Amino acid sequence: MHPLRHPRNAIFLGLLFVGIGLVYLFVPLIGGWHVDYAGATMLIALGAAMSIMAYVLIAGSPND
Amino acid sequence: MATTTLHPAAPTYRGARGTLYEWVTTTDHKKIGIMYLINSFLFFFIGGLLALGVRLELAQPGLQFVTDQTYNELFTMHATFMIFLFIIPILAGFGNYVVPLQIGAPDMAFPRINALSLWMLPLAGILLLISFVTGGSAAAGWTSYSPLSQDRPLAATGSGQDLWIVGLVLIGTSSILGSVNFLVTIFKMRAPGMTLFRMPIMVWTVLVTMVLVLMATPVITSALIMLFIDRNYGGSFFDPANGGDAILYQNVFWFYSHPAVYVMILPAMGMISEILPVFSRKPLFGFKAFIFATAAIGALGFSVWAHHMFTTGAVYLPFFSLMTFLIAVPTGVKMFNWTFTLWRGQLMLKTPLLFALGFLTMFLIGGINGAFSASVPVDFAIHDTYWVVAHIHYVLFGGSVFGVMAGFYYWFPKMTGRMLNETLGRIQFVLMFIGFNLTFFPMHELGLSGMPRRIADYASNAAWNDLNVAATIGGFTIALSMLPFLWNIFVSLRSGPVAGDDPWEGNTLEWATSSPPPPYNFDHLPEIRSERPLFDQRHGQAAGH
Amino acid sequence: MATDSQALTTTTEHSPVGGLAHDSTGGISNPVLGMLLFITSEVMFFSGLFAAYFNVRANAAQWPPINPETGEQFHLAILPFVGPATVLLILSSFTCQFGVWAIRRGDRTLFLRNFAVTFVLGVTFLIMQGIDYALLASEGITLSAGTFGTTYFTLTGFHGAHVFGGVIMLAVVLYRGMAGQFSPRHHDAVEAASLYWHFVDVVWILLFSLLYLLPGK
Numbered sequence: 005m006h007p008l009r010h011p012r013n014a015i016f017l018g019l020l021f022v023g024i025g026l027v028y029l030f031v032p033l034i035g036g037w038h039v040d041y042a043g044a045t046m047l048i049a050l051g052a053a054m055s056i057m058a059y060v061l062i063a064g065s066p067n068d
Numbered sequence: 069m070a071t072t073t074l075h076p077a078a079p080t081y082r083g084a085r086g087t088l089y090e091w092v093t094t095t096d097h098k099k100i101g102i103m104y105l106i107n108s109f110l111f112f113f114i115g116g117l118l119a120l121g122v123r124l125e126l127a128q129p130g131l132q133f134v135t136d137q138t139y140n141e142l143f144t145m146h147a148t149f150m151i152f153l154f155i156i157p158i159l160a161g162f163g164n165y166v167v168p169l170q171i172g173a174p175d176m177a178f179p180r181i182n183a184l185s186l187w188m189l190p191l192a193g194i195l196l197l198i199s200f201v202t203g204g205s206a207a208a209g210w211t212s213y214s215p216l217s218q219d220r221p222l223a224a225t226g227s228g229q230d231l232w233i234v235g236l237v238l239i240g241t242s243s244i245l246g247s248v249n250f251l252v253t254i255f256k257m258r259a260p261g262m263t264l265f266r267m268p269i270m271v272w273t274v275l276v277t278m279v280l281v282l283m284a285t286p287v288i289t290s291a292l293i294m295l296f297i298d299r300n301y302g303g304s305f306f307d308p309a310n311g312g313d314a315i316l317y318q319n320v321f322w323f324y325s326h327p328a329v330y331v332m333i334l335p336a337m338g339m340i341s342e343i344l345p346v347f348s349r350k351p352l353f354g355f356k357a358f359i360f361a362t363a364a365i366g367a368l369g370f371s372v373w374a375h376h377m378f379t380t381g382a383v384y385l386p387f388f389s390l391m392t393f394l395i396a397v398p399t400g401v402k403m404f405n406w407t408f409t410l411w412r413g414q415l416m417l418k419t420p421l422l423f424a425l426g427f428l429t430m431f432l433i434g435g436i437n438g439a440f441s442a443s444v445p446v447d448f449a450i451h452d453t454y455w456v457v458a459h460i461h462y463v464l465f466g467g468s469v470f471g472v473m474a475g476f477y478y479w480f481p482k483m484t485g486r487m488l489n490e491t492l493g494r495i496q497f498v499l500m501f502i503g504f505n506l507t508f509f510p511m512h513e514l515g516l517s518g519m520p521r522r523i524a525d526y527a528s529n530a531a532w533n534d535l536n537v538a539a540t541i542g543g544f545t546i547a548l549s550m551l552p553f554l555w556n557i558f559v560s561l562r563s564g565p566v567a568g569d570d571p572w573e574g575n576t577l578e579w580a581t582s583s584p585p586p587p588y589n590f591d592h593l594p595e596i597r598s599e600r601p602l603f604d605q606r607h608g609q610a611a612g613h
Numbered sequence: 614m615a616t617d618s619q620a621l622t623t624t625t626e627h628s629p630v631g632g633l634a635h636d637s638t639g640g641i642s643n644p645v646l647g648m649l650l651f652i653t654s655e656v657m658f659f660s661g662l663f664a665a666y667f668n669v670r671a672n673a674a675q676w677p678p679i680n681p682e683t684g685e686q687f688h689l690a691i692l693p694f695v696g697p698a699t700v701l702l703i704l705s706s707f708t709c710q711f712g713v714w715a716i717r718r719g720d721r722t723l724f725l726r727n728f729a730v731t732f733v734l735g736v737t738f739l740i741m742q743g744i745d746y747a748l749l750a751s752e753g754i755t756l757s758a759g760t761f762g763t764t765y766f767t768l769t770g771f772h773g774a775h776v777f778g779g780v781i782m783l784a785v786v787l788y789r790g791m792a793g794q795f796s797p798r799h800h801d802a803v804e805a806a807s808l809y810w811h812f813v814d815v816v817w818i819l820l821f822s823l824l825y826l827l828p829g830k
Binding site for chain 2: 643644653657661673755757763
């Protein structure tokens, strides 16, 4: 199957956002700058939601 | 063969007429799409009237027509109607009409939920309109920042603000339900042979838009609910005196409202991507790159929200500035692709192409002045000035509205079976183009020389008078351009030339059925071996992909 | 008792979505896919509320803050209501899933029984939460009790509203089930309702851990 068609790979889209969210959370935390907890929460949740969405859309699509 | 004969058992759809009962209770995506358009244009005119009120007051220094409070209501509701009841729904409406046809489906996945999404909109609109007569509408800007949007310490807004919140929550719910509908339709109901990479760009842009709607809209729902609780139940989310944080509102609000601007532009870009190939008689340049650019814009769109908050001091500036600059890259890719589609094409200078060319040039200006704003030092100077007003209108009017007009002229024949008049279309385009630029170009200078946004009055010695007069004249010219538009629709519906199935020699599936299509959309689908099934059918197959 | 016929569906048990309601074209059925997508949007709704909670918590000098009425820190009691209610809700997810497995096998009686228990457990959760709210109010913890009260009641209140919606969904599914509308091959509404119910449970586990178990500062 083409890599773009495999449901498991679709999750990477969401994991990308989780990754960005974690960077957004930990870089200021470790660097001692102001931490935007609200933004980090929303980004990480976005990643989770995107992963689920991408997975169900690809896995749930017909086989053609 | 480009024509299809209607099955004898299909009810006649000539003029897309039906009884009022039929229209009110329909679950047919085509009728629902048309009603989305009607509702949206209605609020476009209402929002436009409010804008004329703003421009009338600002033409001269001094308060001639309205009080400060009324002025605040005018610009607040202008933006609210335009964003939430015009541009977002009208693009959803075009999507509703066009997407099932372009993927060869008989309807949307959830037709009844489709109808529900539609009818929530006029309901919300009525709530918002009522607020004008129940003590004043919301008046804290469409962004509704705390603490101005809360009644403490100043009683700046009354029940109008609460009606505003409720109205927006309704509209948001309508959008979210719509996004579920579109995503299931696009992923589950494509005709055989229509792989994801053979879908028209319009469908792709709607797809990415709906992902943004699904993910981002609930966040503004939560922000609005928190605001409602603070206003009415003694909540402390945004009240620093009790441990809350006013900036928190902005943070959560913009997490939605930034992706929202891509919701407002991507389907319009999709429409332009349908129109340019047809009217240049050439395939779209860089079809696959387009798809990836659209996805990139959607993804990046989630990571720039705090660029609306640079001056709060609570934002990690380099990250957001960088991401904002980055978005220019996929957008630039699209501009190049559109330009190279036109290059050496056999241009048919009909009204859809005129508006598409208007889109390209005006959106380019909007993109450039946006790129300037991405720079933090520049933003510190122009934040909350008329430079920003220029930017937003160049992308939203110059971009989205011109795109909507292009799409309207393009698909009107399919929806109604009649062609719109070319001369009237050209008159509208010229008036609109001139009026638009006259209104908004001076605002670049006004912003750079320091004129703030959302002020009812300004000093007469600030040297802003002439530019404001120009902008007001421009505003009324835009209003004037609506007259040939409305006349065109009226006249063409009654006695416009009959369109036939495929008046433009289009590439995509909606042109493979009658105008307007039968209720079930297709009697017979052509073979789908590429993203241009109709072109293939007409000219014999090229190498499919 | 009918079993899935491979000749009519192209989704086999090896497919990643093998358990969910099958579609004749292969893949997840439209209503179930729609519910899954709707659930992702609900995740984002709660994310906005959680974002506010974390922000408010980080800005506070002390968490839980001092209750002006008592002079001591606010305290949320796990017993006698919230802890047991949590257990019941988690239990209800199990009974819900047992019900889904039952209808997939064609065992209508077991499906109905399990869903009825799920419904009752859901209602009980709501009642226990309501009583707990009244108790908290008597201790001075209300929506207007500073950021602590506002965030607590908003988060749990909206969760409760979602439980209420889920309870209605379960009632509709029960009614339709008793009317004989579901079969092993056609029970999309059951699958969709159960997915929503699991989501509601997961959100509660998260909320409970955050609000009751996470150490203060």
